[in-house]
Amino acid sequence: MNTGETLKFIRTKKNLTQKEILPDYIDPSAYSRVESQKRPIRINDLQEILDRLSITPDEFFSLSSLDHEQQQFRNLFYYCGNHIDNKTKKKKLLDYYFDLENNKGKSLRQISNYIAIKNFFHQHWDEVNTISTEEVKSLFNELNQRKFYFQYDYVLLSNLITYFSVQQSDILISKAYPIELEEDRDYITKKFAYNTLLNLISIRLHENDYTRALKYIKIAQKQDKSASNYSFRMNLKYLENLTNYLIKGETKYMKQVYNFIENIEDIGDLTYAQSVKEEVKKLTYNNGRDSNNEYIIALIKDTY
Incomplete structure (x- = not known):
């Protein structure tokens, strides 16, 4: 629905006339x-x-089609991500991808969508290329010029963070965080901003760079000041406990990691729970902690 259709939809659902919702200074015929x-x-x-109408702007715009094209893309993207072998949806997303590939004048929104497709689907579909070195260099320079990060900047940063060098990541994180005007930002913008930090912490753990992992954990802890994004805070706490375990080897931290996995399983997200198990197993086995700790070995046998 567009703006006018959405206003009419809400008004009629509330059984109100046009006259009842209009302030005196608005001409009824103009509003009609x-x-x-x-x-x-x-x-x-x-x-x-x-x-x-007693409707919040967020609720209104969630019904309105002001961002309809982008919402359609996200729905298609997430559907394909969860149904990799669906040929009909795959073709639709690939058609969009090829259109973007041939578009030399892509907007920032289109660039962020294009990079998101390449980042995720290149490992599943042969038709999608990997993100090139030239693209990484160009987009780093573009992000480095930003004085203020908007939603599509954070989307790009989230999808590219694994491709940037340590030095490049440090430069961009110092520019993008703390999130300016965080309390006024929309949910999706903050989601991608938070996910960037979570991804970066995980990357540094896989590189055994615990010093930088702790550095980014501290930066992440200063975000979400309203404590409203529980998913972000829970995932951050999981990474903090995992980092502390890898550094100190104390079983109390692994117990908290195990509790996190159980909570994910309890809410039914078995795919994510399995990916966390695999991450923990890979990281703990690689640094040799588990071979010296009977409790952790038993835990892994029961869990993985």
């Missing part, structure tokens, strides 16, 4: 043309009408 999609609406007028 908004609902019939014949004229736009000013942002101040929209806010006043939403107040009278």
